[in-house]
Amino acid sequence: MSPRADALRNRARVLAAADEVFVEHGSTASTEEVARRAGVGVGTVFRHFPTKEALRDAVYAERLRRVGEEASRLADNTDAGAAFHEFFELLAGTSGPNQALTEALAASATDDQDVRGSLGVLLDRAQRAGAVRSDVGVDEVIALLIGATQATTWTADVSLRGRTLNIILDGLRPH
Amino acid sequence: MSPRADALRNRARVLAAADEVFVEHGSTASTEEVARRAGVGVGTVFRHFPTKEALRDAVYAERLRRVGEEASRLADNTDAGAAFHEFFELLAGTSGPNQALTEALAASATDDQDVRGSLGVLLDRAQRAGAVRSDVGVDEVIALLIGATQATTWTADVSLRGRTLNIILDGLRPH
Amino acid sequence: MSPRADALRNRARVLAAADEVFVEHGSTASTEEVARRAGVGVGTVFRHFPTKEALRDAVYAERLRRVGEEASRLADNTDAGAAFHEFFELLAGTSGPNQALTEALAASATDDQDVRGSLGVLLDRAQRAGAVRSDVGVDEVIALLIGATQATTWTADVSLRGRTLNIILDGLRPH
């Protein structure tokens, strides 16, 4: 009934298309390509995101939101150490497409308090469970997530990815 | 004074200029900017490197060469563990411009046997000295160099960079 | 309360808004801006004026109507010469926003008989009073109004505007 429903749906479609296209071709991909993928005209993309930069920011913000969601979801896990490790594997590990999430962490200043909060809980519980050394904070975790993502992105060799990630996780263990 | 000498000198100047410009503005910087920095015309850039991609590849290859050089130089150090750590700090640590070297590792497939050889020596000696765990190979080291670079690039906070790098190096220690 | 009343009111609001916006930003201002100023949607603007050009023409026609009104109002003045001079000063003189009225004269072919009639009366009375030379007609007056407007628009210097306008009015005096 409301015209907003359609508009919101289009906004979401554009955002999803931009996410996909940015994953495939980087955020320098043309706005026309994003529009084509979303099945809308260029004008529609610019109506929702008045600038290329605004579109990129929105994509990153949405990804950050999903990072926070994943962290929150895992924080419910009874084994806090396993949850922390799973989080790393999810974002930086063998599963490819999720790596885009980490790009958002790298791109934004990450003063996003929601994400920091979710990560903080996850980290705190892992530290209390004795699974992560106590002298690291959220910032180190973010830096290492970014690093681990890039490290594993470099190679297509899945087992190498796993070994590399484990080295980083070993560095995070107490002592 | 032979024409070939001039040509070679120009090639080197273009390469050096491209390296500088790419460090400053990324490899999306215009070829015109590279030519200006090198003090030559665009035509000259394209004579030596027929494509933007060829120029970028050449810059990366040159950087890789320097990575190998650094590794070789440090391999002479009597303290093999210290040499290994210094290498990491040099490429991924607090010192900014050297990080461009790691970009080359990340960008190329790194089947460059010279670099692999130099790194192999450095790693092997550190492992024999008991400073690095024995279950890692050159590939893991490359992946971690890339990761450490990105992790430390993310933040401008120098002390955070140091702490992050140390976590990765801790992960590389025996046990 | 009848639907037609609403529609007419909207038409008037759009017209007024367009006039304002065109004065401020020229007639290249976007229709969206006009709609915003009028407090209606773009669709409403296009319902009343099917084309940008139609809107501009309507604005000019409305301005012409106001030119005629001013001329008629001044024609009642007992001092016909003063009325004629005041008319020039009103449209082309120091007072800024009224200059938009003259734009309408310049833009349209000005075969508008109402305006020509009102101007004719004003001119005729001034000529009978001996304030304006007898060898000029309405067309010359219109041309000079346009010219005087542009001449005074050129500079922000108010006293220069006045002196320029006076020269033109001197040219219109008998002998």
Add this chain to the structure above:
Amino acid sequence: MSPRADALRNRARVLAAADEVFVEHGSTASTEEVARRAGVGVGTVFRHFPTKEALRDAVYAERLRRVGEEASRLADNTDAGAAFHEFFELLAGTSGPNQALTEALAASATDDQDVRGSLGVLLDRAQRAGAVRSDVGVDEVIALLIGATQATTWTADVSLRGRTLNIILDGLRPH
């Protein structure tokens, strides 16, 4: 022999084409249209004039130069009054395309000292000859040139143009 010869010729061709196109369609005409008229690619236009605004300014500057030239040429005329009148007729009178010259006067701030100088000489000599009233300066003349141009542009009726221009020139006569 020098590559500059061709470049300069192209610059001149672009400038000439822009002048023509701006006369025909106003200075909002597209740069592509200018390029097409000049027989070059868009890139060439932007190489010589990095901005649309820069192109417009260059066109106006060139027109101003021609205004100054005309004024200087006429200043040699023995009959100073006739020279002054001829100048007005040339710029604002019946001859159509020259009106573009006046547009440049209107568009620029006209702090161009060359033009002011040339006009000053022409005016001064006319005043000394008793053909122009002594209480007007260069600014009034410029304003009136602009006004006369717009006044005569309004109509296609050549005799009306002449009569309008004469009224303005009458206003400039002593007493």
Add this chain to the structure above:
DNA sequence: AATGAATGAGGTTTCATTCAT
């Protein structure tokens, strides 16, 4: 070999106009 002017495809953005709600 070197130069840098020329080219034109392609990218971002705006805006008149249409049309589903």
Add this chain to the structure above:
DNA sequence: GATGAATGAAACCTCATTCAT
């Protein structure tokens, strides 16, 4: 009738690449 989201042509501008000098 009104709304404003969607459309896509067109504008400005950039830049890799070519080529005449």
